Amino acid sequence: MPSPDEATTSSTPSTFKSLGLIDPLLEALDQMGYKAPTEIQSESLPYALEGRDIIGVASTGSGKTAAFALPILQKLWDEPKGLFACVLAPTRELAYQISQQFESLGSAMGVRCAVIVGGMDMPAQSIALAKRPHIVVATPGRLIDHLENTKGFSLRGIKFLVLDEADRLLDMDFGPIIDKILKLIPKERTTYLYSATMTSKVAKLQRASLSNPVRVEVSSKYQTVSTLLQYYLLMPLKDKDAYLVYLANSLAQNSIIIFTRTVNDAARLSIILRTLGFPAVPLHGKLSQSQRLGALGKFKSGGRRVLVATDVASRGLDIPAVDIVINFDIPTHSKDYIHRVGRTARAGRAGKSITLVTQYDVELIQRIEKVIGKKMDLWPTDTEEIALLKERVNEAGRVAVNELKEQVTKGGNLNRKRGREEIGGGRDDRDRDDDVVEAGMPVRNKRSKKAGRR
Template sequence: MPSPEEASTSSEPISFRSLCLIDPLLEALDQLKFTTPTQIQVDAIPHALQGRDIIGVAATGSGKTAAFALPILQRLWDEPKGLFACVLAPTRELAYQISNQFEALGSAMGVRCAVIVGGMEMTAQAVALAKRPHIVVATPGRLNDHLENTKGFNLRTLKFLVLDEADRLLDMDFGPVIDKILKGIPKERSTYLYSATMTMKVAKLQRASLSNPVRVEVSTKYQTVSTLLQYYLLMPLKDKDAYLAYLANSLAQNSIIIFTRTVHDAARLSIILRTLGFPAVPLHGQLSQSQRLGALSKFKSGGRKVLVATDLASRGLDIPSVDVVINFDIPTHSKDYIHRVGRTARAGRAGKSITLVTQYDVELIQRIEKVIGKKMELWPSDIEEVALLKERVAEAGRLATNELKERGGNERQKRKRGGGGRTNDNGDRDDDVVEAGIPVKQKRSRS
């Protein structure tokens, strides 16, 4: 096997075969049309195949899932015994996506995966765990629930632990639960920690969980890709909904993700847009798991052209074709802006982002421009056309407000009568709700 340095510096074009991957994996990569390894894969896979722990610093969309999945699957080919690897992910959607990639890459090997996340029945998950899957992909809270409550389930035979999107895991306060999980797994294991940023919290987690790791860093600077055209649209706060409707109308043939700061706005705007005739579907943390997966599936398949989402959808999710990202609310952190707009202009394709800027947002937009190192262009708008939309949008807004109140009242009555409902990874109730995205709680909570 060539050394990692030789693999990275050879003058010959680097291929997956030159990384010394086995034939079953090369066949799967060929079927998936993965022709050339990405930089994170080139840098990480040779070290991983030599048995080293890995710290990978790379942005979403860089190919890091395959960077940790391929070495795990190659080792599994040699030792196909019991529960082999556990991957911790910050969100349920990312967990399902990681599992799908493991199954696709391990298709010639018959790899078995189990996804263990909140919002799904514990009993069914316990049955899946009893079937001894090779790979468990989980959110930390639900995995810990099973470790404490599911008879016969443990991680004592684990050979690999992966902490994916580690900065996000810690931002979501999973640190104490991860500490509990670390105490119940073998010290003799390989550990891969992947993160978009190396914060002090991530560095502390690294010291606690990795042994003599190799650090692989693809990009140290947060930046947007050159194929992304970035615009802003200035408006009074009171007309924000009308300007959003104007954009949805003028971009009607495009696939669009609209990002909001709160669950309430994601639910409210999806109703407004659907009332106005736009095929919109919401995605936020107070939908049931089946609805969240259903919303993603409809958007990916083109059944719905507009996805109205909280930052739940801003990182990790691979949605191949998104033409436009609209920031209904400006994120307060510049890195969140970069994650959001990174949903479009992926893999060398072109894309657009449009950020709605009110009189209260000027300082935030200037801060983002400073971080990305470029000035956004003004998106052209027709003030008269926006004025014509205002009355219809206001009426749709009133209908949305009434529907939210009515659904919220119905859900409260249902719970009083002892209706169903589960808890999600953060301990919040996760009742089933309608496709329009009516949240159980009416407060303006985040995702």
């Protein structure tokens, strides 16, 4: 296959109207507060509106979703026929977000979307598919389940296929499933592949799925945006929780995402923060889908100002107006750091990131500084105030440990009961277990909020 054409950057600032979008889409963009196209939108939309396949390489927060949604909706306006496009996304939360973006941009044309992801009811999804949505947004595993098992559902008539966050799709070993899906959709289609990086796996997928594409690249290396102020905070490992609470206290008026490496730390820290009076909510892969969506909804609406999350929230999610990102644990890979801090300072806004650095993390932080090409500044602290916090934080930590033990015991009893009642619970049953504290419930002490009341 010939190499993709390279898009050239125009020096003239573009507007959505000058790019050739129709009035219903211009009205929706205006209502959503989009004043001017981002770089990836300016570069890709002219080719997409001509009907070309697109390879889009752009950093997180660059406006990729609108870059592929707008040309699909414009073509749908001309040909309003049944199931029109399929979008593959690596995570459930990103799938829901893409669907919301399509419905908002396509509000004037009554666009109908179906979200097909794991952890949700298969029969209800089958009913949604039977209603002939225009756009299906799906995670690959659940989509192939429906293609193989849901009577009457197929993708044989689609005009567009989108592979969003393609590098992460392949990192999560969806490659063989995507190969199956590609065999079940028409060869005559338009394909958009968007990725933060062009790995060898993504290049192989590009060759298999695209025809004579245009390559639009607006970030050739990993980098952070200029509006992001990046800080580090040096501390002994044993005082890490106290330093985090100090930050939460001194930044209490801001919306904050705290990233942890493990599910247990996300659950533990959310309980510690709520015990000490901070409106914190957890987000990680062990929560049921309804709990995950509920946590995101509360944080987005401002009902909870602190989100404690694993890397399930680091890629793709557009959470408006995040003021601060705190890395409780330094990610092992520099690219994960860039995706995390990309949750703030989005769309030209300012933002701050603060990374907690223990005596064991110095090499990791130096590696990240080398990749991003800049030195982080030291975040100022009041050591006396931190010393005064330690006793209260340690007590809250004991509350969290007891709380989590209680939930594990309850979860084990629940699993044993299910094992007696039915054989082969599988992944969906585990998703429904309430094995982590539910989003947003304050914890007063060890005994006041038992798992059964949550």
